[in-house]
Amino acid sequence: MTMDVLEEKTGIKGAHMATAQAAINMQENKPVKMQGKDVCVHYGNKQALFDVNLDIRQNEVTALIGPSGCGKSTFLRCLNRMNDTIDICHVDGDILLDSEDIYDPKIDVVELRARVGMVFQKPNPFPKSIFENVAYGPRIHGLAKNKAELEEIVATSLQRAGLFNEVKDRLDEPGTGLSGGQQQRLCIARAIAVSPEVILMDEPCSALDPIATAKVEELIDELREKYTIVIVTHSMQQAARVSQRTAFFHMGILVEEGFTNDIFTNPEDQRTQDYITGRFG
Amino acid sequence: MKDHIVTSFGEELKDLAARVVEMGGLAETLVKDSVSGLLRADSELARRTIAADKRLDEMQNQLEEQCISVIARRQPMASDLREVIAAMRISNDLERIGDMAKNISKRTLAIEGSFSCKQLALGVEHMSDLALEQLKAVLDAYTSGDLEVVSLVHNRDNEIDALYNSIFRQLLTYMMEDPRNITMCAHLLFCAKNIERIGDHATNIAENIYYMVSGNHLPMDRPKVEEIEISE
Numbered sequence: 081m082t083m084d085v086l087e088e089k090t091g092i093k094g095a096h097m098a099t100a101q102a103a104i105n106m107q108e109n110k111p112v113k114m115q116g117k118d119v120c121v122h123y124g125n126k127q128a129l130f131d132v133n134l135d136i137r138q139n140e141v142t143a144l145i146g147p148s149g150c151g152k153s154t155f156l157r158c159l160n161r162m163n164d165t166i167d168i169c170h171v172d173g174d175i176l177l178d179s180e181d182i183y184d185p186k187i188d189v190v191e192l193r194a195r196v197g198m199v200f201q202k203p204n205p206f207p208k209s210i211f212e213n214v215a216y217g218p219r220i221h222g223l224a225k226n227k228a229e230l231e232e233i234v235a236t237s238l239q240r241a242g243l244f245n246e247v248k249d250r251l252d253e254p255g256t257g258l259s260g261g262q263q264q265r266l267c268i269a270r271a272i273a274v275s276p277e278v279i280l281m282d283e284p285c286s287a288l289d290p291i292a293t294a295k296v297e298e299l300i301d302e303l304r305e306k307y308t309i310v311i312v313t314h315s316m317q318q319a320a321r322v323s324q325r326t327a328f329f330h331m332g333i334l335v336e337e338g339f340t341n342d343i344f345t346n347p348e349d350q351r352t353q354d355y356i357t358g359r360f361g
Numbered sequence: 362m363k364d365h366i367v368t369s370f371g372e373e374l375k376d377l378a379a380r381v382v383e384m385g386g387l388a389e390t391l392v393k394d395s396v397s398g399l400l401r402a403d404s405e406l407a408r409r410t411i412a413a414d415k416r417l418d419e420m421q422n423q424l425e426e427q428c429i430s431v432i433a434r435r436q437p438m439a440s441d442l443r444e445v446i447a448a449m450r451i452s453n454d455l456e457r458i459g460d461m462a463k464n465i466s467k468r469t470l471a472i473e474g475s476f477s478c479k480q481l482a483l484g485v486e487h488m489s490d491l492a493l494e495q496l497k498a499v500l501d502a503y504t505s506g507d508l509e510v511v512s513l514v515h516n517r518d519n520e521i522d523a524l525y526n527s528i529f530r531q532l533l534t535y536m537m538e539d540p541r542n543i544t545m546c547a548h549l550l551f552c553a554k555n556i557e558r559i560g561d562h563a564t565n566i567a568e569n570i571y572y573m574v575s576g577n578h579l580p581m582d583r584p585k586v587e588e589i590e591i592s593e
Contacts (some may be wrong), residue, residue: 317436344438346576356438358370359363 113138113308114159114196114278119173121154121163128154131173132334134327136278141300141309143323143340145316147360150329152312156280159198159310161189177278179278193283197271201283203263205255205270213266214238214253218276233273240306241269242299261292268299272307279303281311285318297322316356320344328352362440370435377431377448380424381455383517385500387417389493390527392559396489399552400482407466417459424452434568440576447573454562454569458496461555461562468548473542475545476592481535484528485549488556491521494541499570506574514567515579521560528553 114136121129129151136142136159145151154163161182163169175182182192194217207212213233217223226232234251238244243265247258255266264284271279281300285293300309300322313319319326320340327337328351336349347353354360365371391410398406428449429436437445495514502510531551532546571579 320438338563345442347439353439354363357441358366360366 097285110137110140112136113178114310115174115176116155116158119155119158119171119175121151121158121172122165122168122170124168127308128332129158130332132329134334134337136308137325138308139304139306140325141304141311141323143319143326144310144312144329145314145319145326145355146329146335147355148314151332152327152329153282155329155334156282156310156312159278159280160193160198162193162198164189194274195231195276196278196280198274198280198282199264199267199271199284201268202287203260204360205258205263205266207254207352209252209255210238210255210258210266211251214269217270220225223274237269237273238266238273240303241265242295242302243269246253259292261288261295264288264292264296265299268303270295272303276307278308278310283312283314286314293318314341316344328355330355362431370441373427373431373435374437374441374444377424377427377445380420380427381448381451382500382504384417384420384424384452384455385496385503387413387420387498388458389500391417391459392489392493392496392556394463395465395469396486396556398466402469402473402485404470404473407469410466413458413465414463417456421452421456440573442462443573443576447569450569451498451566454565458559458562461559464557465552468552472545473546481528481531481549484524484531485553485556488521488528488553491524492556492559492563495521495560496566499563499566502567502570506570508571508574511567511571511574512579515564515571519562521557525553525557548555 112135116132116134116136119129119132119134120127132151132155134142134155141255144156146152157163158171158175159182161162163171171183177192177196182185182196208216208272211234214237215230218230218233221268235244235248238247243262246262247253247266255263260264264287268279268284284300285296288296297318300311303309304324311319311322323340325338326340328335328343328347330351336343336347336352338348343352344356347356365374391413394406394410394413397403398410428445431445435441495517498510498514500513501507529550532550535542536546568579571577
């Protein structure tokens, strides 16, 4: 029921008044970091996204939710041009990073992916030492002048990823020897080592146990202070826990987007309601 | 609305709602019986009402446990979450309504036989009719989700408040006329206050239904009769 109808039906003025929490949220409108404008994506003849318009705000966690095949991962992969690697994939519309079109031919994709980093579903450390896993990015981007600086970057990144204390005595051991949760935090350390502005996470916890998941979620909350985070997750509870804003995709359409609080207590669209309450048939 | 994919979840929510309705029915009976026990000086009915309130308390405990279990196991979202929270809150109000009815019955036993003023009886009866009407309306709205009824109940509570104030004045007069009336009048005053509170609980229930159905809160500024006014 829309709010106007509510007001008319009940005769109560201000029935549309947002909750106190929403009012608090309103005051915290952060600046827009990334922006999708009329984004359409085709895989060959099949259209995967239809005119998606979505703002990603700075220093916030934006969760993308929706059933499998709804286009949420496709949208996420557009944000750092990961879809470029798929030949049949074609992206229309604009995706802006700080008001600059990232699909502009002048954009250096390698540099873009340093600014917009990514963490994948399955931890995928390089078959190298823990140190090298984190040092690789800063080295190829020339972020460190000497060995001491590189060591400093590696240590800070591991600290920010909440892993340093667990691995500081065995930095030369292979990254693949860590537990699943540690490997995922290593991948997060690797992503933040190149000082990105935005971190994209594609179901970062789906291969982790609840304790490792909790650690990553705690980490996401801390990282939000420095970075802008976009996370795709199948766990509604996780989206509710970690994000400030939630966007619900269905069949390639962005159905609803808003404050996480509102989406999970009082969504506007019936499809969102059906999905998050487990009524999708 | 569509059914849940997990049918047992849907059934649990339906069961919660059914329990609220059952509690509502019992609370209504308790209020009706307590007032008619008072007006007809029926001690037997009063005793039965006191005993029946225990059942309402048990039902509330069970319902609360079930709500907690649903939250823990299902992590309800959106309208489901609102339904569970509303069931918990509404059952709380219904349990309190039962307590009010029990208190009226206890006072019925305390003033056994000495309540004889017809005019006063009429006032209390009228008040209880209004409160029962409110209660019945919100319980119906709980099932139908009719927000029009909900806001109507919400705005009508001041009629009960006004009636309470007039009974208060009447009782004062009786007490001043003859000090032997004081015990009976004091009990009766508490009975009237209990009925007035039943109206308040019905208003609370209306607020919870409004939130459950719409996801929004009713505005706070409903018409009120301040009790201060009666001291003049």
